Amino acid sequence: AQSVTQLDSHVSVSEGTPVLLRCNYSSSYSPSLFWYVQHPNKGLQLLLKYTSAATLVKGINGFEAEFKKSETSFHLTKPSAHMSDAAEYFCVVSEYSSASKIIFGSGTRLSIRP
Amino acid sequence: DAGVIQSPRHEVTEMGQEVTLRCKPISGHDYLFWYRQTMMRGLELLIYFNNNVPIDDSGMPEDRFSAKMPNASFSTLKIQPSEPRDSAVYFCASSLYGDRGSGANVLTFGAGSRLTVL
Numbered sequence: 001a002q003s004v005t006q007l008d009s010h011v012s013v014s015e016g017t018p019v020l021l022r023c024n025y026s027s028s029y030s031p032s033l034f035w036y037v038q039h040p041n042k043g044l045q046l047l048l049k050y051t052s053a054a055t056l057v058k059g060i061n062g063f064e065a066e067f068k069k070s071e072t073s074f075h076l077t078k079p080s081a082h083m084s085d086a087a088e089y090f091c092v093v094s095e096y097s098s099a100s101k102i103i104f105g106s107g108t109r110l111s112i113r114p
Numbered sequence: 115d116a117g118v119i120q121s122p123r124h125e126v127t128e129m130g131q132e133v134t135l136r137c138k139p140i141s142g143h144d145y146l147f148w149y150r151q152t153m154m155r156g157l158e159l160l161i162y163f164n165n166n167v168p169i170d171d172s173g174m175p176e177d178r179f180s181a182k183m184p185n186a187s188f189s190t191l192k193i194q195p196s197e198p199r200d201s202a203v204y205f206c207a208s209s210l211y212g213d214r215g216s217g218a219n220v221l222t223f224g225a226g227s228r229l230t231v232l
Contacts, residue, residue, distance in 0.1 A: 032219055034219075034220070036221075036223075042225060042226075043118075043205055043223035043224050043225045043226050044205070044207075044221075044223040045223070046220060046221070046222070049220060090157070094219040095219070102147075102159070102219050102221070104156070104157045106156050107156060107157075
């Protein structure tokens with residue numbers, strides 16, 4: 001069975017400081033892992049994805065995530081936060097190229113302090 | 115491509131009324147998903163289709179909910195009769211199986227339909 005846990009429901013950082021959003025997963029198969037971002041009153045947008053290629057994945061807007069199999073983690077990072085990064089972030093796990101088992105985490109709300 | 119198009123963006127209705135939400139997926143995508151998002155329950159998968167055929171509707175909350183996909187470019191989610199607890203944002207998403215570097219599990223979401231049932 002697959003599952004995904006986002007360890008923080010809310011993260012607050014100052015503008016210009018690093019961002020770390022934590023995600024742990026459980027999967028019986030080689031998983032695909034994703035981060036989506038949702039800005040207020042908007043749909044979800046794909047930020048980045050891991051599909052068994054390079055373990056360090058770069059996404060849009062300067063975000064990146066590292067797949068660590070030994071730790072079953074896929075944490076999202078950004079070196080320097082920007083006010084426009086304030087949003088809800090969802091970690092997602094699924095079987096590779098499977099539409100039937102796409103599991104969303106509960107989300108982490110990122111706030112940016114001026 | 116204009117992306118996944120949902121309508122209406124906002125709907126306010128009274129309890130007991132029928133509600134129909136519409137979705138136009140990205141042209142060429144063969145999977146379509148309906149999700150519901152609330153503060154209490156987060157993002158829930160209601161149903162998904164493959165090549166217009168419903169594959170898994172186990173997330174549909176009850177018989178008041180129904181979804182159809184009459185062709186590859188259109189899907190509806192209907193609630194009849196609506197209740198206040200149905201108030202939520204409903205998202206449609208589509209994907210393409212076998213898309214190189216992507217796969218059926220890479221979803222493109224619409225902007226959502228915000229439903230308020232009074």
